[in-house]
Amino acid sequence: MYKSLVNKHKPKEDYLKNEVIAFIVGGLMGIIAQALIDIYSYILNIPSKDASTFMIVTLIFIGCLLTCLGFFDNIVKKCGAGLIVPITGFAHSMMSAALDFRKEGMINGIGANMFKLAGSVIVFGVVSAYIFGLIRYLFFGGAI
Amino acid sequence: MIYFNAFIFCAVVCLIGQIILDHTSLTAGHVTTIFVVTGAFLDIFSIYDKFVLYAGGGACVPITSFGHSLIHGAIESAKNNGFIGLLMGMFDLTASGITAAIVFSFILSFIFKPKD
Incomplete structure (x- = not known):
């Protein structure tokens, strides 16, 4: 009874439109990343593996700067996962946590809360990478 | 051609992420944690390495490549140092991204x- 009432008044989201936008924006992020890798490896004359480090740092800087200027939250509302899943989402979560807790001071605010949102990514990434790395090292010797 | 692969x-x-969100x-x-x-x-069976060769920057930019880089650095260091290398090399490849994010923000x- 209650559930049907809730469903009746829940605003209907256009799922297909969200998914098409996420598909296109995510694809454009991939093209931008590949273009940055090519540009850096051409200008600085370095292998593409090193250029991908430059690319990631550039995208993190752009993500932080757009969050500071206040554009990013509006864009994320429209694009959804198209900007959350790429590395810009990681930068956005750290930057917005730092901005939100800035008024509580340097140590107890920024320092203690910077990883409030991004911390789960790092914790689960490190734990799963350790377990899977152990499996790969024990069974394959890291050979493949 | 690599630009097309990167796009796809x-x-x-991102489409899978949006479907999960919706x-x-x-x-x-x-x-992001699931990814x-x-x-x-x-990366247990080096599947992600093939994606990186196939899609280039398109495979480096989603958050999945963060997990890939973590385990890749750990394995690379474990080859040289044995078991303790898994702990030593965990952040070898991702250090630049994490440090940049901390310093910039x-x-x-x-x-x-x-x-x-």
């Missing part, structure tokens, strides 16, 4: 005021 790979990963009650934090664990899992949070 990154777009499909049709379940999971938040953006859950989605990091998936990226680390796919710390400095920029002094310059800008939060907008709401």
Whole structure:
């Protein structure tokens, strides 16, 4: 009874439109990343593996700067996962946590809360990478 | 051709993320965490390395490549140092991204005021 009432008044989201936008924006992020890798490896004359480090740092800087200027939250509302899943989402979560807790001071605010949102990514990434790395090292010797 | 592959790979990963966001009650934090664990899992059999060769920058930019880089650095260091290398090399490849994110957001949070 209650559930049907809730469903009746829940605003209907256009799922297909969200998914098409996420598909296109995510694809454009991939093209931008590949273009940055090519540009850096051409200008600085370095292998593409090193250029991908430059690319990631550039995208993190752009993500932080757009969050500071206040554009990013509006864009994320429209694009959804198209900007959350790429590395810009990681930068956005750290930057917005730092901005939100800035008024509580340097140590107890920024320092203690910077990883409030991004911390789960790092914790689960490190734990799963350790377990899977152990499996790969024990069974394959890291050979493949 | 690699630009087309980069578009398709990154777009499909983001599409999966959007489908999870829309049709379940999971938040953006859950989605990114799931993708990091998936990226680390796919590296047990070096599947993600093939994606990187195939899609280039398109495979480097989703958060799945964060898990891939973590396990890749750990394995690379374990080859030289044995078991303890798994702990020593965990952040070898991702250190640049994490350090950049910390430094930029710390400095920029002094310059800008939060907008709401």
